[in-house]
Amino acid sequence: MIIDALDIVTAICLALGCFLGISGGVGIYRLPDFYTRMHATSVTDSACAFLILFGLMLQSGFSLVTVKLGFILLFMVLSSPTAAHALAKTAVQFGIEPLLGREDKR
Amino acid sequence: MEVFIDIALLTLLCITAMAVVHIRKLFCAIMLLGIFSLLSASMFVNMDAVDVAFTEAAVGTGISTILLLLGMSLTNTREKRPHYQPLFSLVVVSITGAVLVYGTMDLPAYGDPNASIHHHVAQRYIKQSPLEVGPPNMVTSVLASYRGYDTLGETAVILTAGMALVALLGMRRRKVLPMSSSSGCGDYHDMKDHLVLRIMAKIFIPLILLFALYVQFHGDYGPGGGFQAGVIFASGIILYALIFGLEAAMKVVGYPVLRVLAACGLLLYGGVGVACMALGGNFLDYNALAHDPLHGQHLGIFLIELGVGVTVFAIMVIMFYAFASRRGHTA
Numbered sequence: 313m314i315i316d317a318l319d320i321v322t323a324i325c326l327a328l329g330c331f332l333g334i335s336g337g338v339g340i341y342r343l344p345d346f347y348t349r350m351h352a353t354s355v356t357d358s359a360c361a362f363l364i365l366f367g368l369m370l371q372s373g374f375s376l377v378t379v380k381l382g383f384i385l386l387f388m389v390l391s392s393p394t395a396a397h398a399l400a401k402t403a404v405q406f407g408i409e410p411l412l413g414r415e416d417k418r
Numbered sequence: 419m420e421v422f423i424d425i426a427l428l429t430l431l432c433i434t435a436m437a438v439v440h441i442r443k444l445f446c447a448i449m450l451l452g453i454f455s456l457l458s459a460s461m462f463v464n465m466d467a468v469d470v471a472f473t474e475a476a477v478g479t480g481i482s483t484i485l486l487l488l489g490m491s492l493t494n495t496r497e498k499r500p501h502y503q504p505l506f507s508l509v510v511v512s513i514t515g516a517v518l519v520y521g522t523m524d525l526p527a528y529g530d531p532n533a534s535i536h537h538h539v540a541q542r543y544i545k546q547s548p549l550e551v552g553p554p555n556m557v558t559s560v561l562a563s564y565r566g567y568d569t570l571g572e573t574a575v576i577l578t579a580g581m582a583l584v585a586l587l588g589m590r591r592r593k594v595l596p597m598s599s600s601s602g603c604g605d606y607h608d609m610k611d612h613l614v615l616r617i618m619a620k621i622f623i624p625l626i627l628l629f630a631l632y633v634q635f636h637g638d639y640g641p642g643g644g645f646q647a648g649v650i651f652a653s654g655i656i657l658y659a660l661i662f663g664l665e666a667a668m669k670v671v672g673y674p675v676l677r678v679l680a681a682c683g684l685l686l687y688g689g690v691g692v693a694c695m696a697l698g699g700n701f702l703d704y705n706a707l708a709h710d711p712l713h714g715q716h717l718g719i720f721l722i723e724l725g726v727g728v729t730v731f732a733i734m735v736i737m738f739y740a741f742a743s744r745r746g747h748t749a
Binding site for chain 2 (some may be wrong): 326387390391397
């Protein structure tokens with residue numbers, strides 16, 4: 313029963329991670345300006361990678377692989393928000409204006 | 419299943435290669451080249467060539483992207499339109515490609531056990547290397563022991579390439595300008611504002627260096643070795659230089675130190691070979707290093723991997739310094 317529950321949780325995690333990855337890709341393609349696109353990539357970077365790695369960790373059980381995946385997870389959790397922050401901050405410093413809604417719709 | 423992954427990866431590789439050729443913005447081309455390397459690394463993983471994949475990921479995706487970006491920052495960010503018609507080049511390239519594809523017809527299928535490469539020395543490597551050399555990672559025993567001469571040559575090539583780069587670009591001494599302490603290696607934005615980056619770099623750099631040491635000394639047991647470890651160690655220093663400025667990094671490991679280190683690595687490698695001769699064996703015959711042949715092999719591989727790692731590290735950082743210090747002068 314426990315194995316089954318683990319499998320189900322893994323499947324949910326992986327499926328959700330894949331969905332978020334694809335939605336991030338679609339977001340980069342469809343969204344209109346730099347900041348919204350960056351939002352799409354940071355979803356892919358953090359949530360998608362987190363879910364997929366977590367799903368894999370559940371499958372690997374108590375082994376060295378889990379520890380290694382945990383380190384990768386830690387690295388991703390620390391590095392991708394930093395990268396997103398640096399990107400956004402540089403964009404602001406370069407004077408890229410965020411695209412705001414049209415005057416009549418606001 | 420592996421076939422599907424291979425097909426997907428190869429398709430993506432083709433698309434990326436086309437995009438690199440097509441695109442005129444050099445920045446995008448460099449990023450795409452990084453993606454290309456990462457895709458190749460995934461393909462190597464799929465082929466169970468983990469050591470090669472590791473090298474490709476560290477060198478292709480990591481260091482060469484940074485070096486290309488630095489090189490780009492010295493020139494233009496946009497490729498010039500060629501003045502000639504590319505039709506002739508296209509014809510030549512197409513014919514060459516067709517000949518190469520025709521050549522692959524004679525190759526044995528991938529993983530074919532009857533292929534001639536599997537009957538030459540591979541059998542001995544697979545069967546005898548745990549008894550003759552010892553390390554559980556067979557790639558290390560082939561690279562460092564059976565093929566020690568080749569690796570010595572590769573290390574020498576890296577050293578020569580680094581020396582040639584320094585000869586071409588020149589390591590000029592940076593004059594201490596009034597602004598130079600505040601700027602990073604790029605003077606287009608001030609890294610002092612990036613508080614988050616500075617703090618995260620302080621967390622990451624020790625981890626990167628530690629990981630490099632792990633890769634260096636764990637190469638006998640898992641994927642890794644001197645080449646990868648040198649590159650990762652260098653990337654830690656390069657990260658430091660990018661965030662805290664070139665001067666600060668040069669205070670940590672200056673160019674004179676690196677110059678000596680680069681030579682010392684190769685000297686250590688060659689010295690092990692000479693020591694083997696002095697102790698009564700052939701050149702790079704590690705059996706002579708200790709009373710027990712396996713201990714000798716272990717010691718020899720440890721030392722030459724260290725030599726490779728030191729040389730690769732020094733040359734990578736020297737290349738970075740050579741590009742980055744030139745930036746401040748031309749701008």
